Amino acid sequence: xxxxxxxxxxxxxxxxxxxxxxxxxxxxxxxxxxxxxxxxxxxxxxxxxxxxxxxxxxxxxxxxxxxxxxxxxxxxxxxxxxxxxxxxxxxxxxxxxxxxxxxxxxxxxxxxxxxxxxxxxxxxxxxxxxxxxxxxxxxxxxxxxxxxxxxxxxxxxxxxxxxxxxxxxxxxxxxxxxxxxxxxxxxxxxxxxxxxxxxxxxxxxxxxxxxxxxxxxxxxxxxxxxxxxxxxxxxxxxxxxxxxxxxxxxxxxxxxxxxxxxxxxxxxxxxxxxxxxxxxxxxxxxxxxxxxxxxxxxxxxxxxxxxxxxxxxxxxxxxxxxxxxxxxxxxxxxxxxxxxxxxxxxxxxxxxxxxxxxxxxxxxxxxxxxxxxxxxxxxxxxxxxxxxxxxxxxxxxxxxxxxxxxxxxxxxxxxxxxxxxxxxxxxxxxxxxxxxxxxxxxxxxxxxxxxxxxxxxxxxxxxxxxxxxxxxxxxxx
Amino acid sequence: xxxxxxxxxxxxxxxxxxxxxxxxxxxxxxxxxxxxxxxxxxxxxxxxxxxxxxxxxxxxxxxxxxxxxxxxxxxxxxxxxxxxxxxxxxxxxxxxxxxxxxxxxxxxxxxxxxxxxxxxxxxxxxxxxxxxxxxxxxxxxxxxxxxxxxxxxxxxxxxxxxxxxxxxxxxxxxxxxxxxxxxxxxxxxxxxxxxxxxxxxxxxxxxxxxxxxxxxxxxxxxxxxxxxxxxxxxxxxxxxxxxxxxxxxxxxxxxxxxxxxxxxxxxxxxxxxxxxxxxxxxxxxxxxxxxxxxxxxxxxxxxxxxxxxxxxxxxxxxxxxxxxxxxxxxxxxxxxxxxxxxxxxxxxxxxxxxxxxxxxxxxxxxxxxxxxxxxxxxxxxxxxxxxxxxxxxxxxxxxxxxxxxxxxxxxxxxxxxxxxxxxxxxxxxxxxxxxxxxxxxxxxxxxxxxxxxxxxxxxxxxxxxxxxxxxxxxxxx
Numbered sequence: 009x010x011x012x013x014x015x016x017x018x019x020x021x022x023x024x025x026x027x028x029x030x031x032x033x034x035x036x037x038x039x040x041x042x043x044x045x046x047x048x049x050x051x052x053x054x055x056x057x058x059x060x061x062x063x064x065x066x067x068x069x070x071x072x073x074x075x076x077x078x079x080x081x082x083x084x085x086x087x088x089x090x091x092x093x094x095x096x097x098x099x100x101x102x103x104x105x106x107x108x109x110x111x112x113x114x115x116x117x118x119x120x121x122x123x124x125x126x127x128x129x130x131x132x133x134x135x136x137x138x139x140x141x142x143x144x145x146x147x148x149x150x151x152x153x154x155x156x157x158x159x160x161x162x163x164x165x166x167x168x169x170x171x172x173x174x175x176x177x178x179x180x181x182x183x184x185x186x187x188x189x190x191x192x193x194x195x196x197x198x199x200x201x202x203x204x205x206x207x208x209x210x211x212x213x214x215x216x217x218x219x220x221x222x223x224x225x226x227x228x229x230x231x232x233x234x235x236x237x238x239x240x241x242x243x244x245x246x247x248x249x250x251x252x253x254x255x256x257x258x259x260x261x262x263x264x265x266x267x268x269x270x271x272x273x274x275x276x277x278x279x280x281x282x283x284x285x286x287x288x289x290x291x292x293x294x295x296x297x298x299x300x301x302x303x304x305x306x307x308x309x310x311x312x313x314x315x316x317x318x319x320x321x322x323x324x325x326x327x328x329x330x331x332x333x334x335x336x337x338x339x340x341x342x343x344x345x346x347x348x349x350x351x352x353x354x355x356x357x358x359x360x361x362x363x364x365x366x367x368x369x370x371x372x373x374x375x376x377x378x379x380x381x382x383x384x385x386x387x388x389x390x391x392x393x394x395x396x397x398x399x400x401x402x403x404x405x406x407x408x409x410x411x412x413x414x415x416x417x418x419x420x421x422x423x424x425x426x427x428x429x430x431x432x433x434x435x436x437x438x439x440x441x442x443x444x445x446x447x448x449x450x451x452x453x454x455x456x457x458x459x460x461x462x463x464x465x466x467x468x469x470x471x472x473x474x475x476x477x478x479x480x481x482x483x484x485x
Numbered sequence: 486x487x488x489x490x491x492x493x494x495x496x497x498x499x500x501x502x503x504x505x506x507x508x509x510x511x512x513x514x515x516x517x518x519x520x521x522x523x524x525x526x527x528x529x530x531x532x533x534x535x536x537x538x539x540x541x542x543x544x545x546x547x548x549x550x551x552x553x554x555x556x557x558x559x560x561x562x563x564x565x566x567x568x569x570x571x572x573x574x575x576x577x578x579x580x581x582x583x584x585x586x587x588x589x590x591x592x593x594x595x596x597x598x599x600x601x602x603x604x605x606x607x608x609x610x611x612x613x614x615x616x617x618x619x620x621x622x623x624x625x626x627x628x629x630x631x632x633x634x635x636x637x638x639x640x641x642x643x644x645x646x647x648x649x650x651x652x653x654x655x656x657x658x659x660x661x662x663x664x665x666x667x668x669x670x671x672x673x674x675x676x677x678x679x680x681x682x683x684x685x686x687x688x689x690x691x692x693x694x695x696x697x698x699x700x701x702x703x704x705x706x707x708x709x710x711x712x713x714x715x716x717x718x719x720x721x722x723x724x725x726x727x728x729x730x731x732x733x734x735x736x737x738x739x740x741x742x743x744x745x746x747x748x749x750x751x752x753x754x755x756x757x758x759x760x761x762x763x764x765x766x767x768x769x770x771x772x773x774x775x776x777x778x779x780x781x782x783x784x785x786x787x788x789x790x791x792x793x794x795x796x797x798x799x800x801x802x803x804x805x806x807x808x809x810x811x812x813x814x815x816x817x818x819x820x821x822x823x824x825x826x827x828x829x830x831x832x833x834x835x836x837x838x839x840x841x842x843x844x845x846x847x848x849x850x851x852x853x854x855x856x857x858x859x860x861x862x863x864x865x866x867x868x869x870x871x872x873x874x875x876x877x878x879x880x881x882x883x884x885x886x887x888x889x890x891x892x893x894x895x896x897x898x899x900x901x902x903x904x905x906x907x908x909x910x911x912x913x914x915x916x917x918x919x920x921x922x923x924x925x926x927x928x929x930x931x932x933x934x935x936x937x938x939x940x941x942x943x944x945x946x947x948x949x950x951x952x953x954x955x956x957x958x959x960x961x962x
Contacts, residue, residue: 041608041611041612043557043558043604043607043608044562044565044607045558045560045561045562045595048558048559048560049558050555050556050557050558050608051555051556051557052555052612053553053554053555053623056553056554056555056556057553057554059556060554076530076533076534077530077533077534077537078527078528078529078530078533079527079528079533079536079628079646080520080527080528081520081522081525081526081527081644082525082559082597082628082630082644083522083525083581083644084522085521085522088521100587101587101588102587103587104560104583104585104586105583105584105585105586106581106582106583106584106597107582107583107584107585108581108582108584109581109582109632109643110577110578110579110580110632111578118522120559120583120597127520130520130521131518131520131527134518135518135529146530150628151556151559151627153559155586155587166586167558167559167560169556
């Protein structure tokens, strides 16, 4: 019992300490556990099941987009990592190095992949010979390792699960199209499946991926007003192809370099779900990624007929991910537990309900109650799940809109950053020095240059020189 | 074009050189590629897709058996690996050691998991407090690393994909039941999904897993008469629990040690599928794990109406995993390619067929042809796929039975081992010295003590002392 108690102890409120609230939710919703390996975590059943649902639905969308899955080794020889100059500079400081195999020292040390561009290049170099071999649209589901100093569950850990797509194309245009296609696929997935609205845009030169020509990103706004980079898609042009000598014979019988892209999303998305939708009672899961969509809780379950009726109702809901909680805990306890775990719909059924031929349905997100005739439960649950999914998106969107501000002058920018939270839209000259100065002075980095541009003014919000583009600024995870 | 040619060059025949035949099939069916990392391979789309089908169907069976998926770190600190004496002796000589994170040397070196018993123990030690927390029936899908000297695609590589289940139970009986349940689940999966008959049995003391009380195994017979250990399930008793101090408070308020099991199957199964079912034209895939179950090949596809009809037929087969091969290769080429890749059913459709309102269906396994009215194709394909699945199993079973021999004396054993291939069933005294002598003299190891015992004689086939059990002997991969 001492163990159970931990669950329904009140968690820290968001207002009081958002970071602590996050940690409390992650632990009390039983998503992860810490381990003896610093910076690495255990994904427990409740956490891993969310990832499985993300994976399954994202993979279905990949397959529709003609992506094929493969698996490449987890190791990269040091000489291979070093082939592309910017890339090695970006990653070498944070990789884990293997120096011994069994009892013997290796001739060349190898790192555990932090990302697999170099491995895919090494593979494509042999696999691509002719225009007939193009395009290659490959993806892998795997874990990667980045030896981070500061770690937080889901948001930043030394090992994390993700997918990384790596493509090769005959020309620049096709590569650019694929880069944007995957970014849009990610954005649609976040909005439609995770109920998480995102800004689609391009990273600045300073913020782009090591070795990329351009990086596209989707940026979501968390409940505390900080941004979460939720997925990225990179166009490499022929930079890697030249470094790795990946050429193909075209129809005109000439040797040409391929054009490449890569794109990835990770378990970080689970952190996003928590921070976009959660509340002071715990997790709130979008129905599409809720491992349990409906929990049936019998009230006074020892009374004759209650458990039978609860089982019957559970069976009638088998088209959903449904669970019956027939444990010997009290109903109040079960309610709190179901809320902590973010189960979208709860069905309560007790002796009086049975007598009246009804049950009480409760939404997790709004806590609204619906007295529902037993025969209509299935239909009502279907309705509620679809409404919850939609409403969660709309609430998150409204939150983002309320917390997106426009700054037309440096004074205004400073005023917003000190008094408000969220995104700041502002014009920018395109100069990296200016971008760095803004970050140093305010802590706000450029999140992206959104696809949907507006002309807020003609001059850079910081330096007053002519503006090139509108940028979303924000403090970020 | 030079690249395509590689595919339909004749492969080495099985009779001539089985090992070379295997390598040829693996490469020409486009399952894998070699990499710059010695002993590691790329699983290409055709190879990975088989693994995805195995994974999906095995995972469904796991979920029916109340298994929950989790994910644990890929790293094990050296001190953790060393906690169970037999286990560290078994694995330490073949692990990859990480000594540096980024630019810094680690305080304690960590290895990449060769298997995760020690990590699960470390996790369970905190996660299990009371009898209410039991049983834990967890599994993870991941890759593991064993620094092998000799490697072969799928059969033995330095990194491979697998699942590893790790359970904790309140008592010895429940642990033993789970060990056997999972072994039987594996066996049923191999027989029903992979069409691969297996012998179910127990490993001898010498052959059991490092740290286990007992190890159960399923052993399949390859086409060349060698055995492949295809899945194992281990009962650890409370050995690991004592080494890691995993105790729980029972209902009687006493502290007790948990009893644990682990069980795994890997991409090695793909090697099994190749060597059980393949032939001199390439791969033969059981329909249940064939990424493409039906290929539609238009003949004279430039003639008006042919491609349209082929597309129509393909569309009508969308309830299967179907592909249309409308590339500009010749039909003969496409047939050979479909055979190399092991696609179970081929549909040929040309102008004459269209005129006659029919198509030609060809089974990959027997090459039998069926002239089929166009309207009946869907029904016929369904029939053929189910027949092929069944027939492939029966043929493999017949092959195993023909190649399973009984030896009642040491002369007989020697005679069989020098003139025949396959399994030898013989009585054994139970003495490890005898087991080692047999292996040294003949190269045949004990594969298992089968659940289905027979009393072939009263004395050990080797030493003549009283026999304890019947054993399957064989040369193995």
